[in-house]
Amino acid sequence: MYSLVRNELLKIVRKKRILVVAGIIAILVGMFTYAQWKELDRRLERFGDVDWRTTLQQQIIDAQNRITSSGISDEWKSQLQLRIQQQQYYLDHNVNPVEPGAPTFMRTFADHSITLFLPLMVMVVAADIVSSERSAGTIKLLLTRPVKRWKILMSKYLALLLSISIIVVLFGLLSYLISGIVFGYQGWSAPVIIGFSAEGIELNTNAVQLIPQWQYLLMEFSLVWFVALVVGSIAFMLSVLIKNTPAGMGVMLAALISGAILSNMVSSWESAKYLFMINLDLTAYLAGKAPPIEGMSLGFSLIVLTLWGLAALAVSFIVFTRQDIY
């Protein structure tokens, strides 16, 4: 098994997949760092100084104005209300929500990447891991060696899990190192508020507590890793089912993008909460944002994703071990 996994890793590395992913992450991190730096610059010009309290107060007033203005949906209103309460809490407790620094950048970047960007990066590795062997015909050699089929698939899956883990680590590392050049590397222990939970339009602050940022990051990246594994498993299944790699990628891409779009408009289609792509935004639960559909919670999403991942694996193994190879 060890040599099988080593084979698969060798192929992934030699196809330069990890390198491509690292390159894309580095470029995006660079772009976002620049964008955020520009944003800070603009604020500096607008307010003369960067006192975050003033900014926060300004934001609260902005939001309040928007709530009172007409032509705004009730849902949006309640979301704004939640955010105002949250910001008020930051203000009252003298916590800067956007304290600049590489760890903060990491936090927000991971937050924004969990539903689309990271799954895409996972796809780069996962999408052709089985289907490329089929389209190149090498599967015929792979499956006529004295190794049972399930072992071959398992070695591919283990190699994928390892690659995904490497990608998540690279993601964290690159976003920390690159953004730190501009924002500095401080801020590991800055307090972050956690434990908000939205109940209807009320913000439940019972469980709210302050934790150091590194702890928050640890939790966040565990969730990011988990999402990456589930997305990887589903892409893996598509790679087994669909011989044509671009077609498989297309299906996965469509699912991910539909998830991003649906999340903004499915609050009334309740059963959509069982779709995996609606449940990808796990870090939103940490930040205390309202879930796309009422009644969804961190635990619920974790269970839904786990089930999807396991089902995808089961389908992969059943199909792969029985399939006739023409």
Added chain:
Amino acid sequence: MSEITLAVKGLRKRIGKKEIIKGLNFELKRGEVFGFLGPNGAGKTTTIRMLVGLIRPTAGTIEIGGYDVQRNFTKAMSHMGCIVENPELYPYLTGWENLQHFAGMLPGVTNAHMEEVVKLVRLHERIHDHLKTYSLGMRQRLGIAQALLGKPKVLILDEPTNGLDPMGIREMRNFIRYLAEEEGLTVLVSSHLLSEIQLMCDRVAIISQGSIIKVDAVKSLLALQERVVWRAEPLARAKEVLSGFTQVHNAQDGTLVTSYSDSETPLWNKAMVEQGILVKEMNRKLPALEDLFLELTGGESVV
């Protein structure tokens, strides 16, 4: 007697309602090159894919080295090396890495053995180059090296000369003969090129529309159909004389064609000479398997 290395009994494959392989039976012995001959679409590739475990048969058994491919897959496969259709290896790895990749899937393949195999297929000078720089002939040889890594008893090659130039085809043919004669391997070769089979196989199975029409030694199949081409003057008289003994066909280039018999044919010649006919040429001709095939299949075209 010689050991049976591959045995197929009652092999069938049905896809949907269509039965594409209709009950094949054959046995391969140690040290022989066995040809699998048939037109495209006759079921050669499907059969080979069942032999190597890529396709599950609907019925029947396949034993390689005494192990059932269905029930004892790993053991059966450890006695078998194959190339199915093209030698598809990983273009982004070097030749050596490709071999290492497949050596990793076999128990106990040493570096020394890998080097030995590389020497055998004469790739040692280019083995550390990337596969994408290899010619088709070199890929084919690397494919065979890969198949030989596990010291198999049976080597299955699907269309091994496909796409090779004449030089490559000759090399491949000699190499296959060498493996059978010197190393004692059983080699199963499929081809739609009759001349290929004729030149490198000991026995041949002729397959058409999913059934084996005939299994026999290439020599005896050819002997059945051996002919003599006569060039004689005057032609009309010669034909008259020969017709007294056997059936005579007029060939287009002004020759006569009759069957051949070791004892009879010299007597026909004698009769002709006694009749004052000038016999300019008697040419014993082995028939091409083409003729044979057309006869056996009742004219199904051979591509």
